[in-house]
Structure formats: C-alpha cells, structure tokens
Amino acid sequence: MATTNTGQPAPFATASSSAAAARQSAPLHHPPAAGRLTVLTGEGALDVLSRSAVLESQGRHIAQLAIGEPQFAVAPHIVEAAVQALREGDARYGPPAGIAPLRAAIAATLGSRHVEASADDVIVTPGAKPMLLYAFLATVEPGAEVLIPDPGFPIYPSLTRFAGATAVGYRLDPARAFAPDAADIASRITPRTRVLVLNAPHNPTGGSIDARTLEEIAELVLRHDLLVISDEIYGRITYDTDATPSIAALPGLRERTIVVDGFSKAYAMTGYRLGYGLVPRWLVPRLTTLVVNGHTCTPPFVQRAGVAALTGPQDSVRAMVAELRRRRDEVVAALGAIPGIRSPRPSGAFYAFPDVSEIIAATGLSAPQLASRLLEEHGVALLPGNGFGAAGASSFRISFAGTADAVRTGLAGIATGLAAITARPA
Numbered sequence: 001m002a003t004t005n006t007g008q009p010a011p012f013a014t015a016s017s018s019a020a021a022a023r024q025s026a027p028l029h030h031p032p033a034a035g036r037l038t039v040l041t042g043e044g045a046l047d048v049l050s051r052s053a054v055l056e057s058q059g060r061h062i063a064q065l066a067i068g069e070p071q072f073a074v075a076p077h078i079v080e081a082a083v084q085a086l087r088e089g090d091a092r093y094g095p096p097a098g099i100a101p102l103r104a105a106i107a108a109t110l111g112s113r114h115v116e117a118s119a120d121d122v123i124v125t126p127g128a129k130p131m132l133l134y135a136f137l138a139t140v141e142p143g144a145e146v147l148i149p150d151p152g153f154p155i156y157p158s159l160t161r162f163a164g165a166t167a168v169g170y171r172l173d174p175a176r177a178f179a180p181d182a183a184d185i186a187s188r189i190t191p192r193t194r195v196l197v198l199n200a201p202h203n204p205t206g207g208s209i210d211a212r213t214l215e216e217i218a219e220l221v222l223r224h225d226l227l228v229i230s231d232e233i234y235g236r237i238t239y240d241t242d243a244t245p246s247i248a249a250l251p252g253l254r255e256r257t258i259v260v261d262g263f264s265k266a267y268a269m270t271g272y273r274l275g276y277g278l279v280p281r282w283l284v285p286r287l288t289t290l291v292v293n294g295h296t297c298t299p300p301f302v303q304r305a306g307v308a309a310l311t312g313p314q315d316s317v318r319a320m321v322a323e324l325r326r327r328r329d330e331v332v333a334a335l336g337a338i339p340g341i342r343s344p345r346p347s348g349a350f351y352a353f354p355d356v357s358e359i360i361a362a363t364g365l366s367a368p369q370l371a372s373r374l375l376e377e378h379g380v381a382l383l384p385g386n387g388f389g390a391a392g393a394s395s396f397r398i399s400f401a402g403t404a405d406a407v408r409t410g411l412a413g414i415a416t417g418l419a420a421i422t423a424r425p426a
Contacts, residue, residue, distance in 0.1 A: 039161035043154055044387035052381045063410035066381040070268040070401045075316040081308035085301035094300040096291045098124025102303045105310040106276050114249040121279055123287055126298045128233050128262035128275030134290045135258045139227045140165045144194035151392035153203045169389055177347050178207025182216035195227045200244050201234040204388045204397040205353040206346020208244050218250045228257040234349040236266035239325045255280045266317050267309045274306050324350050327400040327407055334411040350401040357394035363425035378417030380410050
C-alpha cells in the first residue's frame with residue numbers, strides 16, 4: 001500500500017502497474033448518449049469545406065463553390081461599432097431578448113417590409129440557427145408533422161426529428177423558378193400537420209415566392225389552423241424584385257408566424273453570429289425562457305454592430321447584391337453552355353441549382369459521385385443536391401457568394417471536369 005512520508009496510507013493510493021496496464025488495454029466503455037442526438041444531421045457544406053482544407057494543405061488549389069458564405073468585406077462603420085463597444089467595456093451580460101436599440105431597429109426594418117412589428121416581439125439570438133432551433137422546439141409537438149420544402153435547408157428536417165415530429169416534404173416548381181407549389185402543400189396537410197416552414201429566397205435553389213402563391217398558402221394556414229416558421233435570411237438578396245414578400249404581412253398571419261432572419265447574408269457578418277426572430281406576442285415569454293436556458297444572451301458588442309448595420313448606410317448591401325446579380329447571370333450563362341446541364345435562373349439568395357440528370361444517365365454516376373470527382377480530380381468544391389432532400393438527387397448546389405476568382409475558376413473546372421468524367425466515367 002502506498003504511504004505518505006509519515007507512514008500513513010496515502011489518501012489516493014495508486015493501483016499496481018499491472019492493473020493500470022490492464023485498464024489501458026481494455027476496450028473503452030462509456031454510457032450511451034441520449035437517443036435524441038442520433039436524429040440530428042449536419043450540413044454537407046461543412047463536410048466539403050473540411051475536405052477542401054485537407055486538399056489545400058497538400059498544395060492543391062480548390063475553387064470553393066460549396067459554402068454559402070459571402071466573401072465580401074463587412075462595412076467599416078459596422079466593424080467600428082463593434083470595436084468601439086468593446087473599448088467601452090460593452091462585453092458583459094445583456095438582456096436575454098436583446099438590447100433595446102437593436103430590437104427597435106429590427107422592428108423598424110421589418111416594418112419597411114410591411115410586417116407589423118414591435119420591438120417587444122423581437123428576440124435576438126447568436127445567429128439565425130438558434131432562433132430556428134427555438135422556433136421548432138416552441139411550436140412542434142412530438143408526433144406532429146411539419147411541412148418543409150424539398151429540396152430544402154437540411155437543418156429543417158433535422159430539427160423536426162429532434163422535436164419528435166415527422167418532416168413531410170412539399171414540392172417546389174422548377175418551371176416557376178422553384179416557387180412553392182400551393183396545391184402540393186394542400187395535398188400533404190393531414191390532421192397531424194402542425195407547422196409549415198417557408199424559405200424565400202430559397203436555399204438551395206435561389207427560388208423565391210410570388211404574392212399570389214403566398215396568398216394561397218396563407219389561406220391554407222388559416223383554414224387548417226397551422227403555425228408558420230418563415231426563414232427570411234436571404235430576404236435582402238433579390239435580383240428581379242426589390243424585396244420578397246413575407247407571409248407575416250398578410251391578414252391574420254402575424255400572430256401565427258415566427259419570422260427568422262439575421263445579419264450573416266445581407267451584411268456578410270457570418271462570424272459575428274447575429275440573428276433574430278419576430279415572434280407572436282403570445283410566444284415571446286416562452287421563447288425568452290428558451291433563450292435563458294440555451295445561451296443567456298447575445299454579446300452586446302455584437303448587437304451594437306447590428307444596430308450600426310441596420311441604421312447606417314446601406315451602400316455595402318446594394319453593392320454586394322449588384323455584384324451577386326452580375327455573378328448570377330455569369331453562372332446561368334456558363335452552366336447553360338455545358339452539355340447535359342439545365343440551370344433554372346435563381347431570383348434571389350446566391351445559389352444555382354442545376355439539373356445534371358442527363359450526365360447522371362450518361363455516366364452511371366450519382367450526383368454525390370460526380371461532386372466527389374469534381375473535387376478530388378478537378379479542384380472544384382460544390383454540393384450534391386441529395387443533401388437537401390430527395391427532390392435534389394439529380395442536382396448540384398453551386399454557391400456564387402465566394403470570391404469572383406473562385407466563381408470563374410470553378411465554372412471552368414465544372415465544364416472541363418464534367419467533359420472528362422463523361423468521356424471516362426469509370
């Protein structure tokens with residue numbers, strides 16, 4: 001027995017070396033994690049980004065068309081607002097729902113979209129994703145059904161399963177630039193349907209929604225007593241209209257809708273992690289309690305940057321959207337010139353969603369296999385559409401939010417790469 005220098009037994013005696021060795025060689029056992037974690041899935045874009053980093057570390061040049069991150073500089077007045085707030089010591093706890101100036105600025109911005117908004121109904125979160133999580137947890141009951149776009153952002157079905165519900169995909173119409181199909185939505189509503197998820201402009205297709213379709217969907221929501229989670233993170237990035245209409249602006253829908261938005265896309269503030277929700281008045285206290293349990297508050301100095309973004313000059317937003325519009329036209333033209341590709345014209349966001357079913361048929365390769373070969377053999381990172389739902393199985397998602405050089409190089413790489421793969425599929 002191990003002893004101290006007084007001859008007494010040591011308080012924490014060590015085991016024999018043989019026993020310690022036996023423990024080290026034994027298989028590692030641990031209690032199981034909670035089963036609910038197994039239903040969560042990630043994002044393919046982050047996986048492709050990781051693989052791209054490995055290839056680049058080996059000296060490869062990768063044209064990055066996979067990640068939906070605007071590679072534009074954050075406007076100087078926004079950066080300075082965050083820095084000044086830090087200089088003033090504004091880095092302590094803040095109100096769970098957000099600081100008053102930012103909530104007021106958000107309400108004013110939503111008002112310009114014809115959405116009736118009060119600062120009291122705004123909840124600020126560290127990014128839009130936490131608000132999506134809280135929205136699903138607050139509205140989706142176990143055993144319910146949630147209508148989600150197919151193809152659509154993969155976090156929607158993941159969070160639906162996490163809340164104990166079933167995700168039911170509804171159709172987007174490629175002939176109408178991937179607008180939601182109201183008739184298809186109507187056909188999928190059952191007594192178990194609880195929530196409808198909308199996303200316009202849309203990830204991954206760049207599609208949007210017109211006023212007439214929105215009114216048809218609103219009528220379905222009211223008739224079937226549904227709630228709506230409206231993801232409007234790309235709402236400022238539109239090319240053919242000034243703005244995308246919000247279902248929350250229609251009569252009777254404001255108190256049924258959680259509008260989710262943030263600063264990552266329009267203001268290129270991805271690393272700032274700043275988002276928000278406009279919440280029905282009756283849900284505000286409960287969602288605020290979720291905030292307290294989930295993250296306490298959003299850093300106040302980041303929120304000060306958000307105030308500067310909304311209330312300051314909007315030149316950077318307009319310039320970015322103009323450049324993205326130019327790239328949209330470049331991407332559609334370049335993809336249309338590649339044999340075997342059909343590319344609808346995106347009306348918003350910064351994604352193209354070309355159909356490659358002819359190339360799949362000609363080569364016998366799936367969209368994931370084609371995407372993998374484009375990355376590994378031709379240095380082009382993009383996403384296979386199956387990661388966004390069954391309806392995307394014969395498509396690619398191409399982001400043109402990166403650098404202009406990446407877009408040009410990537411488009412050239414897609415053309416030469418697919419030609420080479422089609423010539424030698426094996």
